[in-house]
Amino acid sequence: MSGGSSPTELERSSGQSVSVVQVSIPNQPVQVQSVIQSHVQQSVIHATGQNVPTIQVVRVAPVEDDLSDDSDGKKRREILSRRPSYRKILNELSSPVSVAKIEEESNSSQSQDGDSQDVATNLTTNSVHYQQTPGTIQISADGSVAQGLQMLTMTNASPNSTTAVTAGATIVQYATGPDGQQFYIPVGSTGTVQAYQIATSGTLPQGVVMATTGGSIGSPQQLGEEAARKRELRLLKNREAAKECRRKKKEYVKCLENRVAVLENQNKTLIEELKALKELYCQKEG
DNA sequence: AATACCGAACGTCACAACAA
């Protein structure tokens, strides 16, 4: 057992008090730190070392709500922005064991979500209808996986409409291909589509590049439209990113909660085992 | 049935971290 008189890395960085319970287990292959960040209702597990016969359970005491003063929004924001993200914490995990397990659990939950690789997913929020068609995954001879085309179609779908695409509907198509990401946004109601390409590799420059449909750019009005479209794209991408971020976060939290439960069980068992061994030892001594 | 409350999900903004 060790409480640690000097502040841990976590205490130094977060200002939270940390209590440490350390249990040595013969033949236990990993060292595990379980960290509960109650403030954000997230659990973080650190697993380090393949051959360290130690389990270390770390509990972070609930932080005093020093952020409750809403009048000081900027300070609050500053403090919160310094908190490391769960992704960063995950990246800091040094053990391939935990990472592999998280990935494994992540994959299994994805497959539970209804074969997301094979079935087109449809979701409707408010009056906006999203349809994501399955991407093609190319696997080369060396086993590497190349991301294929992924198409996202967004339409204004009325709740009663039987067809996703109706006259005058706004359709934004988003595609991820080998040359980068592409967006197709309708211009006016004539059916003309403006295509944008966001290059991520190859010869195309980084950023948004006007790709198709003629018409010179230069007039203030066109510049304004261009800026508006850019903003539209940014919002669209950010919207999708936020969704993805939330999905990952939920998955991650679920995974960690499961693991916390497992480790708590394990801890309980080990404490009982230790107790039994102590009694045995005392009997032998006495 | 009307209202209040709550939690989940969403869209947007701001900003840190990262890549080119």
Place this chain on the structure above:
DNA sequence: TTGTTGTGACGTTCGGTATT
């Protein structure tokens, strides 16, 4: 240095449940 991405925070909307 600049553009992109990921994510915390905030406000809004919506559906479910409890209460009146």
